[in-house]
Amino acid sequence: MGPEDLISRRNFLARALQAGLTGTLVAGGGILFYDPDGPMPPVVQAVSLPDFSISGIKKQLCIVHGPDRKKSLRSAFQALGGMESFIRPKDRVLIKVNAAFATPPQLGATTHPELVSETVRMCIESGAAYVAVTDNPINDPQSCFELTGIGPAARQAGARVILPDPGAFAPLTVPNARLIRNWPVMVGPFEGITRVIGMAPVKDHHRSGASMTLKNWYGLLGGRRNIFHQDIHTIIQELSIMIRPSLVILDGVAAMVRNGPTGGSFSDLRRTDTLIVGTDPVAVDAVGASLLQRSLDQLPFLEKAEAAGAGTVNYESLNPIRITAG
Amino acid sequence: MDMRVVRRICQIFFLALFLWLCAVMTLGTGWRQLRGWPVNWFLQIDPLVGLGTLLSTGRLYAGMIWSLAVVCMTLAFGRFFCGWVCPxxxxxxxxxxxxxxxRSLAGKVAVNQYHGAQNLKYWILAALAAAAAGSGMFQGMMHVPWLVAVIVCIAIGYFRGVSAFYLGVGLMLFWALVAGFQKIAPGFLQIGLLDPICLMQRFVNFVMLPLVDGGIVDMYPGNRFYALGWFSAAMVGFAVAASVRIPRFYCRYVCPLGALFGLISQASLWTLFRKNVQCRKCRVCEKDCEGACEPSDRFRVSECVLCLNCMASCPDDEIRFGIASGRPLPIDLERRRLLGAVVLGVAAGPVSRLDPLNAAAWNPELVRPPGSLDEAEFLSRCVKCGQCVRICPTNVIQPAGIEYGFSRWATPVLNFRAGASGCQLNCIACGHLCPTAAIRPLGLDEKKTLRIGTAFVDWGRCLPWAMDRPCIVCQETCPVSPKAISTRIHFSFLDLGPLAVEAVDAAGIHLKESVLPPDQLATGDYYCVTGQDVYLRILANTDRLLVLEDSGVQHPVSEDPIRIAIRLQRPVVDPNRCIGCGICQHECPVRGKPAICVTAENESRHRSHALLISEPQSGQP
Incomplete structure (x- = not known):
């Protein structure tokens, strides 16, 4: 072995440094990514929705008779002391409509676009800083919002339309609830919201008896929500305390008396010419039940919601204002 | 100005246009949504789609007439489409x-040499056209224009040389052969497999857009899924990757559309040609020759894609674009191989249709989009472009795999589990977009009564039928009016046995033993059945106390034992009303293998699939 085969000191140091650095990097990387425990069972940070009911005012209910939705709506709020008593300047309002099906508005399976646009306008007139309209429909969301006319109506009136996207859902637990425990709920649109309005049509519903403002909150549920049909009255009861709206608007101008909740034919509708606005969803739905000529016995979810503290089925106790519009 | 710059701008423009037309193919009224954009334009100017459907149906459907313009322009300029338009x-x-x-100059020249295998694309075209014509010729014979066309072909063949004459006679003979297969051999249209526009439509629609959706722009709420998207990606990927080593690999060797243009360009007026017959054979013109058309030698017009690179690179400025004197170099299609390809093509249809899938053993899972023609006619029109799959707002239309038979690969089939919902009652988008009317355009009224299949409840999987659980989501979401799903009330007794009563008072019924699950019977679905067979809804319960609804009926005063029952609504489908939209199947809480499934039974397009003894009046039960 001649001296030319020997590595020079300088070379040795350089190569030793190189090897050392590489070793350090590899070891450092290994330590950085070291995971001694492996995957843990998921920890669910369940969120909850704030109470949006308006504090400091007593429960109110207005029943308007008339065929014109816009006029009825204006008259109702006039009788209740104006939209200003519900929506304050700078309020951020979320309107939960029923846009479950991709059917035209005339068929009454979804919230009527005229009501949506008029409510949005009135909110903005009262100084609302932001109005959004949302739902997580059963049919294709985009088709639903376009075909029902709700999307265009809301946008035209100045509201934002929020379609469901996977990021909007978070696991939610209703206190003391049996069904809504860590269940994905569309809470995204509620971010920064100060007032919530529920808007639904009066519809027949074969499983629950009727679909009105309480059943409408079903549309906030995500995941495999269909399984809750196994206990429909309890899920509506839990929904009634999961979300406490500022007010609800129930459209009973043309009630879907059969073949609900999809309808699909004009013969499924009956003119009942009634619009109900109130701060107690249970009372509002109880009025709606009378439009469908259904007794409380046929709609167990109403008394269950009352028992949970969501409102009262005895709507006469709220001294409803009855007026005729148009 | 260098014409190559114009050509490049043109290529980029048409590629961008192609992508744009794919991107805007989204239901909606916004400017970047489907709103009068001519999204089928590339398919409609594609003469191979036109020729294929013409051969298989004897008709040139609506927008396909545009392809004539491209044929005319090819007659004028040659294969401009390949070099200037094709994405x-x-x-x-x-x-x-x-x-x-x-690469070195020599290396560049080497990869652009003409190869005899470039004839392959003509044989592919011959096979595909012959397959499409197999039945079309037979059906077409019923029409006088077709007969005239055949006679004219033979006449031209006779005057232009014996080979074409033989070819015409051969085709006629094969027609006679196929006529014998009439029962099993309707049109066999497979041009969509290899047509470059169909290929690109599938690639962009099934692969590119779903991948980029949601990045910069949202084209859909939620994700899009396409069965066998990877295969479309592999085909385009292979064509492009192979081009790295062999420029325009697909155009030169495979593309049947290029072959069609090559045939037409034999008669084109303007071509590239050399001013002088003698050049110094430096072959610099071949370094970037896209078509491998031998510009330094004999200028094969049928291979030239008009890239114009030869014109720009010739050091002696010898190459011109204009009207050349003399005939272009004919394509030697090697008559026997051509004949072989035609035999192969004509035979392929009948042979593939020997599969019983095409007869009595039709696949009931094959639910076609609403408005689809009957299966044989559908297959003679569908070019597998995937436009219906792309436009479907719920993603329920999927490209078929080979489980429905090889010839149905990439044709549209409804998959009620893959989509965001079933087939929407008020949507008729697919039929209005279909470029070849394989799905015919429907009106909304017709759509609502047209059956694409029928839903069947699986009693072994359905919650109320099999497991004593209330559900009826299917009934709720059924969109037709009156609903196609009705319910039967059934009280199912709980596995508690008759329960002895201790006392009955204002509070309710007190049981002798503590056997009830506390608070579990208050859902509104449980009933107490008294000894007198009176059913009373349970409002609340503890382990021994039952609080019942006040029905006006006297509570049982006797000490007859009571029983607990759950009230079930069990779904039943009325096949007269069910249109097979599959929304029930999509919404069924039994997700993996739904308890209600749509199959093609009773679909309107096939009387032989009928289920009922009488055809109902439309809209009537």
Missing amino acids: LGTCQQAAGYAGRRT
């Missing part, structure tokens, strides 16, 4: 350019 050609050209950039 797949542009992608390959870019790959080829990148692949040979670093």
